[in-house]
Each structure stands twice: as C-alpha cells, then as structure tokens.
Amino acid sequence: MLDLKTTLNQLDDVKAAMANRNSQLDFSGLEQLAARRKELILLHDAARFEQRQANDEMRAIDKKSEAFTELRNKLKTMSDRLKEWDVELAKVEAEISELLLVIPNLPHASVPVGKDESANEEITRWGELPTFDFEPKPHWELGEALGILDFERGAKVSGARFTFLLGAAARLERALINFMLDVHTREHGYHEILPPFLVNRAAMTGTGQLPKFEADAFKTDNDLFLIPTAEVPVTNYHRDELLDGAQLPIRYVAYTPCFRLEAGSYGKDTRGLIRQHQFDKVELVKFVLPENSYEELDKLLDNACEILRRLKLPYRVVALSTGDLGFSAAKCFDIEVWLPAQKCYREISSCSNFEDFQARRASIRFRREPKAKPEFVHTLNGSALAVGRTLVAILENYQQADGSVVVPEVLRPYAGIDRISLASRP
RNA sequence: GGAGGGGUGGCCGAGCGGUCGAAGGCGCAUGACUCGAAAUCAUGUGUGCGGUAACGUACCGUGGGUUCGAAUCCCACCCCCUCCUCCA
Numbered sequence: 001m002l003d004l005k006t007t008l009n010q011l012d013d014v015k016a017a018m019a020n021r022n023s024q025l026d027f028s029g030l031e032q033l034a035a036r037r038k039e040l041i042l043l044h045d046a047a048r049f050e051q052r053q054a055n056d057e058m059r060a061i062d063k064k065s066e067a068f069t070e071l072r073n074k075l076k077t078m079s080d081r082l083k084e085w086d087v088e089l090a091k092v093e094a095e096i097s098e099l100l101l102v103i104p105n106l107p108h109a110s111v112p113v114g115k116d117e118s119a120n121e122e123i124t125r126w127g128e129l130p131t132f133d134f135e136p137k138p139h140w141e142l143g144e145a146l147g148i149l150d151f152e153r154g155a156k157v158s159g160a161r162f163t164f165l166l167g168a169a170a171r172l173e174r175a176l177i178n179f180m181l182d183v184h185t186r187e188h189g190y191h192e193i194l195p196p197f198l199v200n201r202a203a204m205t206g207t208g209q210l211p212k213f214e215a216d217a218f219k220t221d222n223d224l225f226l227i228p229t230a231e232v233p234v235t236n237y238h239r240d241e242l243l244d245g246a247q248l249p250i251r252y253v254a255y256t257p258c259f260r261l262e263a264g265s266y267g268k269d270t271r272g273l274i275r276q277h278q279f280d281k282v283e284l285v286k287f288v289l290p291e292n293s294y295e296e297l298d299k300l301l302d303n304a305c306e307i308l309r310r311l312k313l314p315y316r317v318v319a320l321s322t323g324d325l326g327f328s329a330a331k332c333f334d335i336e337v338w339l340p341a342q343k344c345y346r347e348i349s350s351c352s353n354f355e356d357f358q359a360r361r362a363s364i365r366f367r368r369e370p371k372a373k374p375e376f377v378h379t380l381n382g383s384a385l386a387v388g389r390t391l392v393a394i395l396e397n398y399q400q401a402d403g404s405v406v407v408p409e410v411l412r413p414y415a416g417i418d419r420i421s422l423a424s425r426p
Numbered sequence: 427g428g429a430g431g432g433g434u435g436g437c438c439g440a441g442c443g444g445u446c447g448a449a450g451g452c453g454c455a456u457g458a459c460u461c462g463a464a465a466u467c468a469u470g471u472g473u474g475c476g477g478u479a480a481c482g483u484a485c486c487g488u489g490g491g492u493u494c495g496a497a498u499c500c501c502a503c504c505c506c507c508u509c510c511u512c513c514a
Contacts, residue, residue: 038476041476041483041484044476045475045482045483046483048482049482051494051495052495054494054495055494055495056444056445058444058494058495059444059445068494071494074494076493076494078494079493079494079495242436242472370454370455370471371454371455
C-alpha cells in the first residue's frame with residue numbers, strides 16, 4: 001500500500017509510475033475523499049472538544065435541575081450531529097483504503113521501463129548449456145517412461161494440473177527440499193520456519209494477494225485461503241508488530257506446498273510439471289532496514305542462485321521490467337533455468353523487494369533506538385527454489401541416451417541414489 | 427461440539443457509567459549516589475490522525491447498540507485458558 005499523503009503530494013510521479021505498469025487508475029476520487037476526510041476530522045475534533053468541556057459541567061450540575069435538562073437536550077443535538085459526521089468519516093476512510101489497496105507498488109528507479117516481459121533485462125548467465133548426441137526429451141516423457149510421474153492418475157484423483165510423484169521422483173523432491181533448507185539454514189543464515197498452509201483474509205491482504213487477486217486463490221468455505229506461497233504466512237508472522245531495530249535483518253526459510261488456481265492460464269503449459277495447482281517451494285523471506293534493502297535483495301538473489309550452481313544447472317537472471325512487475329514488488333529479479341527439451345530458459349525463482357509496501361499493509365514496523373519513532377521495515381522474498389521446477393530441470397538436463405537420469409552429485413547423499421532408471425526403481 | 431473463565435499500554439495487572447490514555451508493579455531511558463557495579467532515590471517512558479507548532483483528537487479483542495457522557499452497561503462475532511467430549 002502506498003502512503004496516502006505521499007501519494008497525493010507526488011501525484012504526477014505516481015501517475016507516471018502507474019502508466020509504466022500498464023495500470024490505469026483514476027486518482028480524482030482519492031483526492032476528493034482525502035479532502036472530505038480532512039474536513040470531517042476537523043469537525044469531529046472541534047465538536048468533541050466542546051462536548052468534553054460540557055461533560056465537566058454535566059458532572060457538576062444538579063441532576064434534578066431544569067438547567068440540567070436544558071443542557072442535556074442541547075448536548076443531545078450536538079451528539080446526534082457528531083454521530084453523523086463519524087459515520088461519514090468511517091465511510092470515507094473505508095473508501096480511501098479500498099482505493100489504496102488496489103494501487104500497485106511504485107517501481108524502483110532501477111527497474112527497466114517497458115510494456116511487458118520483452119523489456120526485461122538479462123543480468124547474468126551462468127553455466128554451460130548441456131549438449132546431447134540425441135534429441136533431449138521433455139521431462140513428462142522421461143518421467144512417464146521411468147514410471148516416476150503419473151499425470152493421468154493425478155487428473156483422475158484431483159483434476160488437471162495435479163500429479164503423482166512416485167519412487168525416485170518423490171524421493172528426489174524430498175531430497176531437494178532438505179538440500180535447499182540445509183544450505184540456507186547452515187550456510188546463508190536463515191532461520192527455518194514451518195508455517196500454516198491456510199491463512200485468513202487479513203494475511204492475504206497484508207502481502208497484497210487481496211483484495212485484487214482473490215480469483216487466483218483456493219479458498220475454503222470458512223474464509224481461509226490455501227497459501228499461494230510461503231511469503232504469505234511468513235511475512236504475516238510479524239504482522240502488527242513493532243520490532244527492535246537491533247534484531248534486523250530477520251531471515252526465514254520455509255518449505256511449503258503452494259496452491260494456485262492458475263485462473264486465466266488455460267492451455268498454457270498443460271503438459272508436465274511446470275504449471276501445477278499444487279507445488280512445493282522453499283522460500284526465503286527477509287525483514288530488513290530500509291537503507292539496506294537493495295543490498296539484501298542482491299544477497300537473497302545470490303542465495304537462491306547458489307542452489308542452481310551446486311546442482312550444476314545453467315541459469316540466467318533477468319530484471320523484470322515495469323510492465324512485468326508483480327503487484328506488490330518495487331523490484332524483481334527472476335531466475336530462469338535452462339530446459340533443454342524446450343530449448344529455453346524457464347522461471348524457477350522470483351526474488352523481490354517490496355520496500356515498505358507490504359509492511360504498511362501489514363503494519364510491520366521497527367524502532368532504531370529505544371525511543372525512536374517507529375518506521376516501516378522493508379520486506380523481501382524469493383523462491384530458493386521452486387522444487388517442482390527444479391526436479392523438471394534435473395530430469396531434462398541430466399538425462400542420458402538410454403532414458404535414465406543421473407542424480408546431481410550434491411543430491412546423492414540426500415536421495416540415496418545416483419541414477420534414476422527403470423532398473424533402479426526403489 | 428458441551429460447560430465455565432478471560433482478552434486493558436513493551437510485559438504483568440487495577441479500574442466496572444463522568445475527574446481514565448487509563449492506578450500500581452516490572453522493564454527501559456536519563457540523572458543522583460559509587461573508584462566502579464549492585465542496591466536505592468528522582469524524573470521520564472504508547473501509537474495513529476489533524477496541525478509548522480502550541481495543542482486537539484482517536485484507540486482498553488473486533489463490530490454494532492444504549493446514554494448528554496462507555497475501558498466500564500447491552501448484543502453479535504473473533505481469539506485465548508480450564509474441564510468434558512473427540513482426535514493425530
């Protein structure tokens with residue numbers, strides 16, 4: 001959420017930023033509501049002041065006297081008028097926050113300006129693309145042939161975009177989760193946290209999924225939402241809290257399944273594990289000092305990349321353009337992994353700095369010194385990594401001519417196998 | 427799910443219709459004392475909103491209601507605790 005005062009004071013900049021995001025918003029309503037809000041606050045404050053002074057008189061006066069009745073009647077009219085203002089004020093404030101809650105974050109100055117993903121900027125490339133003396137197969141063919149991915153039964157039991165992992169695939173998924181958690185907790189200084197997988201409306205609003213993107217989320221009939229990412233419960237862990245500045249930065253790493261309706265992506269990535277309604281992800285979340293947040297974003301991005309380097313999977317990093325940036329992000333890097341069968345890089349992680357956008361929505365603040373004024377923290381998060389897509393990348397990059405798949409070296413202690421083949425079925 | 431108890435400031439806890447942003451304690455900060463520390467004493471110590479400021483105003487789980495006036499009374503909801511039931 002943007003700050004009301006700042007938004008109105010720098011309206012031209014905000015409008016320009018929204019245009020870059022392809023987001024057309026009308027701010028005239030906001031300006032009018034803000035003006036009315038101020039009027040009502042002034043009226044309210046003055047009336048209350050008067051009322052409180054009259055209350056002192058009421059206390060002193062003889063309750064049976066005529067003067068008492070007279071004064072009471074006078075105060076009654078004042079009280080009724082005050083109530084009307086208060087009702088209107090509450091309405092105006094609700095309308096203001098309704099408007100503010102659907103305004104996306106302002107892109108950071110370093111974000112490339114552009115209409116869509118074609119304006120994204122490649123930042124780095126790592127690793128050598130694998131060469132094959134045969135035509136590399138897509139992971140779904142490999143997985144089905146090896147008997148470790150079962151899409152058909154996934155569809156039977158749950159529906160499209162649900163899959164059973166069996167044997168080595170299930171084992172590798174589990175190995176990847178443990179491997180990622182171990183690297184981030186032991187080497188990168190993150191604190192492991194296992195959050196609830198269902199969250200309430202306030203949590204979804206705090207990180208920015210609501211109110212705008214309710215149609216994208218799975219919802220229970222008790223008004224709970226299946227988390228689309230661990231970002232939601234983990235960021236909201238500190239909602240409505242006033243943190244001690246000395247604690248910052250706070251770093252969490254969480255494994256969770258993620259649930260996404262994928263509304264509006266019909267016909268996209270229908271085959272394979274790339275786009276599922278349920279997938280596993282290891283997520284990094286940070287709460288940091290505002291002045292450090294971009295430095296912290298670089299570190300977080302590097303922490304995520306480290307996983308791919310250890311798995312020896314070729315990747316590139318892309319800075320998203322203003323047109324491709326997510327709703328809450330001020331800056332976002334995508335990490336894309338090489339998929340030989342598709343002969344392209346595919347997103348496997350998204351690392352974002354939200355600055356104070358989520359912190360303001362969720363009221364997550366800190367105090368620099370014991371007596372200092374509270375300030376909003378900056379929040380960041382990134383996948384490190386999307387586990388299902390990592391499995392996809394391993395299957396495709398490590399495939400052999402005979403249809404078997406070599407297990408990356410760092411994973412072998414976790415997986416307990418060094419090759420997936422029909423013969424090796426555990 | 428049933429019965430009872432409870433949600434007040436960073437924490438504990440009093441208040442149960444007007445003098446309450448709220449006693450008292452703990453914690454924290456500053457000062458005094460001390461060679462230093464502990465102890466002790468003194469002073470200070472919430473957040474949002476409006477305002478350059480002085481100051482004003484709002485906030486006692488959340489939302490409604492009663493009243494000239496609500497932390498205090500009424501209603502609904504949420505959450506926590508104890509017992510029973512159930513369960514992993």
